[in-house]
Amino acid sequence: MPTIYIDNKPYEVKAGKNLLEACLAQGVDIPYFCWHPSLGSVGACRQCAVKLFKDENDTQGRLVMSCLEGVRDGLRLSVNDKMAKAFREQIIEWLMTNHPHDCPVCDEGGSCHLQDMTVMTGHDYRHYDFKKRTYRNQYLGPLIHHEMNRCIQCYRCVRYYKDYAGGEDLNVFAANNKVYFGREKDGVLESPFSGNLAEVCPTGVFTDKTLKEHYTRKWDLTMAPSVCQHCSVGCNTIAGERYGELRVILNRYNGEVNGYFLCDRGRFGYEFVNDENRVKQPVIRNRTSEAVTEPELTTYLQTAMYNSKLIGIGSPRAAVETNFALQQLVGPGNFYKGISEDEAYLTNKVVRILETGTVHSASLKDIEQSDAVLILGEDIWNTAPMMALAVRQSVKKTAYSHAAEQSKLPIWHDAAIQEFVQEEKGFLANITVAGSPLDGIAAYTAYGAPDNLARLGFAIAHELNTSLPVVSNVDDDLINKAKSIAAVLLKAKKPVIVSGISCYSEGVIEAAFNIAASLNTAERKAAICYALPACNSMGLGMMNAPSFDHAVTRLQREQDMTVVIVENDLYRDISSSVLDTFFSKAANIIVLDSLHNRTTEKANVLIPAATFAEGDGTMVNYEGRAQRFFQVFMPANPFIRESWKWLKEMNLYKTQGSNGHNQPPEELLEKLESTSHQFEGISKVTPPHDFTIHGERIPREPHRYSGRTAMLANLNVSEPKPMQDNDSPLSFTMEGFKGIQPSIAIPFFWSPGWNSVQSVTKYQEEPGGHLRGGDPGVKLFHDRQGSEPSFFKGMPESFAERPEKWLVLPQYHVLGSGELSIYTKALEELTPSPSVSLSQQDANRLNVQNGDMLQVNADAKKYLLAVTINKNLCNGVVLVSAGLGEVEGMSWGSWVKVSRCE
Amino acid sequence: MISHVRTIWLTFLHLFTKKVTIEYPEEKVKLHPRWRGRIVLTKDPDGGERCVGCYLCAAACPVDCIALQATEDENGRRYPEFFRINFSRCIFCGFCEEACPTYAIQLIPDFEMGEYNRQNLVFEKEDLLINSEGKYPGYNFYKVAGINAGVKGKGEGEQEEAPVDIHSLLP
Numbered sequence A: 001m002p003t004i005y006i007d008n009k010p011y012e013v014k015a016g017k018n019l020l021e022a023c024l025a026q027g028v029d030i031p032y033f034c035w036h037p038s039l040g041s042v043g044a045c046r047q048c049a050v051k052l053f054k055d056e057n058d059t060q061g062r063l064v065m066s067c068l069e070g071v072r073d074g075l076r077l078s079v080n081d082k083m084a085k086a087f088r089e090q091i092i093e094w095l096m097t098n099h100p101h102d103c104p105v106c107d108e109g110g111s112c113h114l115q116d117m118t119v120m121t122g123h124d125y126r127h128y129d130f131k132k133r134t135y136r137n138q139y140l141g142p143l144i145h146h147e148m149n150r151c152i153q154c155y156r157c158v159r160y161y162k163d164y165a166g167g168e169d170l171n172v173f174a175a176n177n178k179v180y181f182g183r184e185k186d187g188v189l190e191s192p193f194s195g196n197l198a199e200v201c202p203t204g205v206f207t208d209k210t211l212k213e214h215y216t217r218k219w220d221l222t223m224a225p226s227v228c229q230h231c232s233v234g235c236n237t238i239a240g241e242r243y244g245e246l247r248v249i250l251n252r253y254n255g256e257v258n259g260y261f262l263c264d265r266g267r268f269g270y271e272f273v274n275d276e277n278r279v280k281q282p283v284i285r286n287r288t289s290e291a292v293t294e295p296e297l298t299t300y301l302q303t304a305m306y307n308s309k310l311i312g313i314g315s316p317r318a319a320v321e322t323n324f325a326l327q328q329l330v331g332p333g334n335f336y337k338g339i340s341e342d343e344a345y346l347t348n349k350v351v352r353i354l355e356t357g358t359v360h361s362a363s364l365k366d367i368e369q370s371d372a373v374l375i376l377g378e379d380i381w382n383t384a385p386m387m388a389l390a391v392r393q394s395v396k397k398t399a400y401s402h403a404a405e406q407s408k409l410p411i412w413h414d415a416a417i418q419e420f421v422q423e424e425k426g427f428l429a430n431i432t433v434a435g436s437p438l439d440g441i442a443a444y445t446a447y448g449a450p451d452n453l454a455r456l457g458f459a460i461a462h463e464l465n466t467s468l469p470v471v472s473n474v475d476d477d478l479i480n481k482a483k484s485i486a487a488v489l490l491k492a493k494k495p496v497i498v499s500g501i502s503c504y505s506e507g508v509i510e511a512a513f514n515i516a517a518s519l520n521t522a523e524r525k526a527a528i529c530y531a532l533p534a535c536n537s538m539g540l541g542m543m544n545a546p547s548f549d550h551a552v553t554r555l556q557r558e559q560d561m562t563v564v565i566v567e568n569d570l571y572r573d574i575s576s577s578v579l580d581t582f583f584s585k586a587a588n589i590i591v592l593d594s595l596h597n598r599t600t601e602k603a604n605v606l607i608p609a610a611t612f613a614e615g616d617g618t619m620v621n622y623e624g625r626a627q628r629f630f631q632v633f634m635p636a637n638p639f640i641r642e643s644w645k646w647l648k649e650m651n652l653y654k655t656q657g658s659n660g661h662n663q664p665p666e667e668l669l670e671k672l673e674s675t676s677h678q679f680e681g682i683s684k685v686t687p688p689h690d691f692t693i694h695g696e697r698i699p700r701e702p703h704r705y706s707g708r709t710a711m712l713a714n715l716n717v718s719e720p721k722p723m724q725d726n727d728s729p730l731s732f733t734m735e736g737f738k739g740i741q742p743s744i745a746i747p748f749f750w751s752p753g754w755n756s757v758q759s760v761t762k763y764q765e766e767p768g769g770h771l772r773g774g775d776p777g778v779k780l781f782h783d784r785q786g787s788e789p790s791f792f793k794g795m796p797e798s799f800a801e802r803p804e805k806w807l808v809l810p811q812y813h814v815l816g817s818g819e820l821s822i823y824t825k826a827l828e829e830l831t832p833s834p835s836v837s838l839s840q841q842d843a844n845r846l847n848v849q850n851g852d853m854l855q856v857n858a859d860a861k862k863y864l865l866a867v868t869i870n871k872n873l874c875n876g877v878v879l880v881s882a883g884l885g886e887v888e889g890m891s892w893g894s895w896v897k898v899s900r901c902e
Numbered sequence B: 001m002i003s004h005v006r007t008i009w010l011t012f013l014h015l016f017t018k019k020v021t022i023e024y025p026e027e028k029v030k031l032h033p034r035w036r037g038r039i040v041l042t043k044d045p046d047g048g049e050r051c052v053g054c055y056l057c058a059a060a061c062p063v064d065c066i067a068l069q070a071t072e073d074e075n076g077r078r079y080p081e082f083f084r085i086n087f088s089r090c091i092f093c094g095f096c097e098e099a100c101p102t103y104a105i106q107l108i109p110d111f112e113m114g115e116y117n118r119q120n121l122v123f124e125k126e127d128l129l130i131n132s133e134g135k136y137p138g139y140n141f142y143k144v145a146g147i148n149a150g151v152k153g154k155g156e157g158e159q160e161e162a163p164v165d166i167h168s169l170l171p
């Protein structure tokens, strides 16, 4: 470890870093703008100047940009040097010559890096007497607001949007003193990662437009650590509330998962919490007055629970606690997963593979750091967006590290490395049914029907490990493809295989495992991951329970059953013909959910459930990482409670027990652990509810939270008692522990002098590294190095078209396919209309063109869908937009009839 | 003894000095313009609401008795959707006035706010907003801000140059 001298004090720092990172890691503050841990240094802003000395006798020194200077042993620098300080103050003053007088109406205010840095440098008086430069703004779509006058030309936005996220429609225009950051012309930002601009831009140029609708300053938010609910990646978020409404979702740094970023579905998909469509009142249907009071509901449930035969339908979007509480209520033999047999079977397959631990289950960080990625059969851009962003980083970073090796340039020297890299890319083989936006950076792409993708996978596996079966009836083309991919994978040191279940093929899952397991040797650490459909698909999949199809047969066999469905709109996953019969067979239907949907319509008893923002719970993401989300605010409506709380009460009615009210959620997790060994360790996901630091709880509100004695004064001038949280160590006040909160429970990032999101540096071991105290989350799958993999030997025959029938597969859309995110008006606006994709030849055969209407007959239902011709798609397969508009659950992977509408 | 006589004498002398007490409430006190009393929200010279809903007064308030919600009109002009001061908590410190970047919130020389019912001391925007510029005439924040809120277009402010032509490469 090199020692550097900062203002004559020795510090041990990590080699290979730049001075700015090194100083920040030591807690020495240097102002900066253009450098970002994920973007590296370019030296564009000149803000991070320090003085560098040749040796201890050098009194002159020279000014350098700390972000462009590497760490060397014995290096001497001064941050407090008079000239360096004056220089930095001058730089801010120059940056400010054109800065508008906007803070009061700027959404960045209060969490503005420019404000923080201005205060840090001490600049306070404007000497420049001339006029200010102005710009016109652009319309950038419903998610991001543009206010170009506030720009300080740090270039972070384009470096993030273009270089990091691969967007093509944001750029820098004009020249010299007039550079402009925006689009070529007004229009919606195309990248589904555009929301991060709001956090990356150190000023208020790019801000969250959905927040603007109900604007609240950071200091006024009640915040809690949360977990994104919109896909299986489980990005960590901070959710903020004011006046009983969820106002904003911000990134919560997790070095192993999402790092600094979120996708737009996750960032903006929060408005369902505030939606009109919320279930607000318990309802017992077929009565004169359906809305019932608490005592009426209790009486009803007491008899219902005590007297009836219960079966429970769980949900992949409900928390682990909720599914487990339901299983406890109905009994293990009566609990069903609430997903179709196919989905349950495939998820189970994934769980079994990961449980063996023969191949490491890849986190997003593992993907980013891998040096070769193979995607087999999953369109992760649309099903697990942040995973796609991680793959992109792997492709970029591999090329960067090659360049760094060859050129001896440090890897953080972004501009120089980029110049050196030119068009070189790391290895990505993107093998999908019909392509994805990642194809653009892939060294290798292949398309085909799922069976053929699986066969290609098995062929690769055979090339890697000749003891694995040869693929039968193959053409040379397939073998050659497999050979060339295998050759690159063999050269890699940390290859990652990415797959998933969305093409409904067992073979794809198995082939992916065979490849990963063949690559995994003592020298080469391979990793694998499978994207799953919903935020807690993994947590549900890990439970020992049959699929929904078994519940259907059960109801056909047995009469007088009461069905308890929790947080699951079954119509999204199961076809309506099956469901309608199912519901007609049930004697009584009790549904707990947060939003009205087609399933809640069927309920005889409907009970309002809390969303993630109003409750506590745990989710297990695709890699088997259990993550806890904390209640953000207590809803004013007393009926809105976590489903697991309702279910536990119902369990007490059933057993006629009287102990066990108001147990904290960790007790459920402990019980889960003791009954199901696969969940071992999950109770460590959260500190106990009575956890304190020096006797103090962790406040959800920043110390400058305002309006406490006025916000409810219109109702009653005497302030109510602060709300009590008995389920977690967080409190609903601004009093309590002040300081760096433990990584497992960070409600917001803040540090003295660092009001903006950049304060996250103070929470990390080093900038861009792990959070101090470890990145949150408990991994439930453990590597078992050296254990013999049990390879899959069977493989599908190659895909054969059928006359007049098409294999139907889901086409997911990053903004649109989410069940809950679609309640955000802005996302709804960006949702494509449902369509059916087919190959050019098939289109010719059916005599249709782009935009024509086709009729798809699936599961005894007819859909009229617009045609999209996809040139990558093979003949005999159609893709139907999943979860959009009228499209319900279909038997994906089955054969359907498609015909032209006359 | 001497002290008692002296006290009586001094008291007697006071009969002939000028009175400082007044016949309140028949006669009103004279207060300085900067006297910190009842809080009002003022309007700008063009009659628009001055408050831009920046939340700075609320943050500055040591007793947290200001609560508001910002919103925007169709031109993007920000103003408070509601603005509430709980005067039963207010300590008339004037911090809000000092924090306000737009001269919207001002403390005025009026202290006659006695109420029998504490609830009546909760003032909403309708109760706070006055049709005047108050102590600081002439200032309109939106004329000097960088945003276009329907008050002036980009580059039309006094200290602003015309918007940059981004298609030009000339210096």
Ligand code: SF4
Pocket (backbone or CB within 6 Å): A099, A100, A101, A102, A103, A104, A106, A107, A108, A109, A110, A112, A113, A114, A115, A150, A202, A203, A204, A205
């Ligand atoms: S970017 Fe920051 S400094 Fe500039 S107007 Fe906005 S809050 Fe103020």
Ligand code: SF4
Pocket (backbone or CB within 6 Å): A150, A151, A152, A153, A154, A155, A156, A157, A158, A181, A200, A201, A202, A203, A205, A206
């Ligand atoms: S728009 Fe923001 S991120 Fe982009 S250059 Fe300007 S200040 Fe930097």
Ligand code: SF4
Pocket (backbone or CB within 6 Å): A228, A229, A230, A231, A232, A233, A234, A235, A258, A262, A263, A264, A265, A266, A267, A384, A385, A386, A387
């Ligand atoms: S939707 Fe998925 S990828 Fe996007 S932020 Fe949420 S968890 Fe992350």
Ligand code: SF4
Pocket (backbone or CB within 6 Å): A104, B050, B051, B052, B053, B054, B055, B056, B057, B058, B068, B096, B099, B100, B101, B102, B103, B104, B105
């Ligand atoms: S400080 Fe002034 S402009 Fe800001 S919210 Fe308060 S009254 Fe309105």
Ligand code: FES
Pocket (backbone or CB within 6 Å): A031, A032, A033, A034, A035, A041, A042, A043, A044, A045, A046, A047, A048, A049, A065, A066, A067, A068
């Ligand atoms: S941070 Fe070093 S020059 Fe911008």
